[in-house]
Amino acid sequence: MDTYMLALDQGTTSSRAMLFDKTGKVVHVAQHEFTQYFPQPGWVEHNANEIWGSVLAVIAACLSESGVKPEQVAGIGITNQRETTVVWERDTGNPVYNAIVWQSRQTADICERLKSEGHNELFRSKTGLLLDAYFSGTKVKWILDHVEGAREKAERGELLFGTIDTWLVWRLTGRRVHVTDYTNASRTLMFNIHELKWDEELLNLLAVPASMLPEVRSSSEVYGLTDRHHFFGCEIPIAGIAGDQQAALFGQACFEQGMAKNTYGTGCFMLMNTGGKAVASSHGLLTTIAWGLGGKVEYALEGSIFVAGSAVQWLRDGLRMFADSKDSEKYAERVASTDGVYVVPAFVGLGAPYWDSEVRGAVFGLTRGTKKEHFVRATLESLAYQTKDVLTSMEADSGISLKTLRVDGGAVRNNFLMQFQADMLGVPVQRPVVNETTALGAAYLAGLAIGYWDTPEEIASNWAMERAFAPGMPDEQRDRYYGGWKKAVQAAMVFK
Ligand SMILES: Nc1ncnc2c1ncn2[C@@H]1O[C@H](COP(=O)(O)OP(=O)(O)O)[C@@H](O)[C@H]1O
């Protein structure tokens, strides 16, 4: 009987279940979108029960559509949108508030207050992060402060906190197992990434009771078995957990120090493996845990870009410039350049390396001759420029010069973008055959724990390139283009 690994990829806009075989090939995918709530400007929330329902639905669809029987599933790996915060009642399992999504800015004032009290450096040095509304810690505090009775319940030990991985494992195991892994813990602002434990001093500053927190485990081990009731009568080991960007780094087999990947989805997330060393950034990057595996923890430097593919969606849905995102390539290629037009897609502020939550989007260099094609091209180029900003910081922080960049995510299908990216970075951009590297990484982590795969080397040999894009732009032209982008960003940051 053939067996498969099942990856559950719980993303910001959809949940996916994916079956992989031993060669790392996708056997089947099922996907389900769910509701986005925007209760106030800048706030983004999800219904945690709807997410749970969507995960059950995609598991059922993936198995029934593929004809794979539940008993053929050797193990489950979970990967998730990171930082998104759920608080629920231990006894009833009811969330006390919506899940507050990573993009949500509703805790910006809590961050400002902690910064004004001089705590930024403390959080940075212990967690590798910044005091920004992006991360979970202030979101937990916000729920305890704003939901009636929540703080009292939390103090009595009646509430549990989890990122989405934790929520799903708790539900899948029939409410028995309350765990997370190092990668997800490292995005909470509450976890000390050097001592590998929840940090009491930070918990006190955030006023979050330790009793709410999940146990932190490695990214590859058996955490528990699925409850028969949720898994068609089968008890399947849940054996891998990683935040989606770390899972993609693993799925791209970036196992050696200095290897990096960039995922072009809603946002762009570039991670560089820095090995067993937590490299502190002095250029606006995050230090994060890449994975915990085989009794060891490896670290990564991360540049998080908040708006990437969603800028293409904006052209499609907001400005109605085309009906399908893939047409952006055709329009961009109809002109030889943007003719000096720059789009700065700072719709929710700018993440790495600027961390400016007040700045908003801007367009520069318009003339009477500016056409839709220039606009589309400039928007796509903005993804590559933002990535260049991050790589420049990454090389400065790590002292490592990137040799090649491995890419994945929805927007890498755009050949214009990939070529422009290679030109801008001056290094080859490599696109793998399997673009579903996030889910694949989760499957690999789970598969290693249960012996479906034996070693990371075996996994690395599965990685295959679909196409490489070689840099070809003359230095002078690259510097001129990039210089224009830097000026555009600076100008956008002045206008607030
Ligand atoms: N051919 C394309 N060119 C440019 N952008 C694209 C293309 N195809 C998809 N996208 C963008 O990629 C994003 C979807 O990628 P995906 O990896 O599924 O995102 P996520 O996991 O963040 O939801 C969308 O924002 C979409 O606009």
Ligand SMILES: O=P(O)(O)OC[C@H](O)CO
């Ligand atoms: O849901 P995604 O794939 O856009 O990823 C979200 C990131 O994990 C946020 O940090």
